Amino acid sequence: MARMGIKQIAALAGVSIATVSRTLRNPEIVSEDTRKKVQKAIDESGYKPNKLGASLRTHRSGNVVVIIPDVTDPFNSGIICAIEQQAQKLGYSVLLGDTQNDEARAKQYAEMAEYGQADGIILFSHKLPFDLDPNKTVLEQIPPLVNASEATEHDELPKVLVDNYSGACQATQHLIDLGHKRIAVITGPFDTNSTQERLRGYKDTLFNAGIAYDEQLVCEGDYQLDSGVNETEKLLLLKNRPTAIFCFCDDMAIGSSKVLKENGYDIPNDISLVGFDDIRYASYITPTLTTVRQPVAELGRIAMLQLHQILNKSVAEQLTVLPLELIVRQSTGPVKN
């Protein structure tokens, strides 16, 4: 098909290019007669207006880049999916920025906004992918950005988060209620806000129940399957073993459960197990996994909405914190004496 431009359509319809553009964007301001003429020309030629031309002129690409550590993680892919749904509703397209946990790549993707390829960024990371000049404010140095799920240290950035503290409290309290006193945790990286908050919830809840905090029971994972395996192996070596393990994500819990089962432990009779996220498989593994459900769809939806508001200069919530809910399933049970 011969590449048609607005010029050709104008010629075909016998009007100016301005009129063609108006027919497309503001049909109401062009008279019905000419509108029809133009529409006919468009239909007959199969004209598709070039978005690049428009974007260049309007300074709006209509794209947002989502910077996320790993699409392969079901928690992340769930969010991406939600963002995309909402993006489509609002007329945006999603540029996928899977960083593979690599800072350099995150920077590359962040630059897309500076190069005009994207209008804004949704960032899932505790680290801002920009080289900042400490003499200037953060906001004046970066493109429109919403910080989601994992918080950076910059309070001036709009954020959509989840109540990690409360989530961890609920999970820990649930275990305490079942009589557990030696509750281990397999965390995410210590330098992430999510892990810090969850850890705080864990500690506070233990403290309130009068249970001494034991550093041996705190293992640093990295939110990936294998670290669930590795850290659980370490825990089982302890002379005084935990009676429950609280993993800061479901993937690690799945890794943990594998090790436990392989070594002959029964879940939950020998050891209780709690996850975090409630990925789709949490209710399909054996035993089904008690976990803290994250409102993935809501998180993605709101993040995109917020970015949209920022891009339109309409006031946006500066900070949204979504509640978390403990889903009790079969992997937790009363402690055995």
Place this chain on the structure above:
Amino acid sequence: MARMGIKQIAALAGVSIATVSRTLRNPEIVSEDTRKKVQKAIDESGYKPNKLGASLRTHRSGNVVVIIPDVTDPFNSGIICAIEQQAQKLGYSVLLGDTQNDEARAKQYAEMAEYGQADGIILFSHKLPFDLDPNKTVLEQIPPLVNASEATEHDELPKVLVDNYSGACQATQHLIDLGHKRIAVITGPFDTNSTQERLRGYKDTLFNAGIAYDEQLVCEGDYQLDSGVNETEKLLLLKNRPTAIFCFCDDMAIGSSKVLKENGYDIPNDISLVGFDDIRYASYITPTLTTVRQPVAELGRIAMLQLHQILNKSVAEQLTVLPLELIVRQSTGPVKN
């Protein structure tokens, strides 16, 4: 930061805009002296060339849109991840087109290529998201496109596929070798090429082993978790139950295993279970899942590479078929008499 254009840089460096552009794209054709001048201006101003302007001029957006049914599916997200890796290497960005199995959305995403937002398409679907004029050839009506994983009926389109037939043969033969005679399958949608090929492999293998084909044992699923649940429940109602179930994806196998366990069946002692895909969880569920491994990384990589070649008019493989490998784990065992 004040938005800088090439014009401002040119002024700053005391050269023409052409020279700035040349310094950026073809440094070798500009003398070292001027190159330095320009580079200095660029560095000092933090100039970021606007990609839209360039794209408009060169008719290359540098984007590819990946049209895929559901990012949330781990098989899909694995491929997306692989595509993205390769895209980055080749200098492309990935526009995510999650269709949610909705044809209308697929069309919308496909149009992005026609609107100049993307240079080409990687399509994971058995249906071409275009309204075709039967009088013209397919190729002249659509943008550059690579058909991946799930084949459309259009032979003239470049494809990157997987040897579904052989995969199904291997899985079926494995069960037969274990003594199974009543082998059920839970397929994908019958109108997909992947399901047809796998079904063909299943039937042929049965036939070669002299086992009669029983239509009752063939259930149509939709490649989603729940259909694994539903179809398995139907199978268990049969008077003459299967001794093995071969699911055409791991998610359905996981659904199936849940139903089996819930109803007191031991896997593999009562019923053997085979999946397809080898998603990350296949080796973490209990019992670990025997499955047909798909070369996800390779599939994505080659698809992107092929699209790149098409975009550069260099000759590209028209059809690539990747081999499949059966991974035997604990979910399959000898038939009990």
Place this chain on the structure above:
DNA sequence: TATTTTACAGAAAACGTTTTCCAAATTGAA
């Protein structure tokens, strides 16, 4: 009928690049 208002549509500039063409300056050979 004369005058003001309104509705509509065209001309042209602008967005930020790349690239073609051409002129000037430099180099090298004679």
Place this chain on the structure above:
DNA sequence: TTCAATTTGGAAAACGTTTTCTGTAAAATA
């Protein structure tokens, strides 16, 4: 020193839109 050959860099067009500004014709008012 002169002339051709070669570098080098500038002017300007082009990519495909949107939008401002302006002019004209029709409608409304007097």
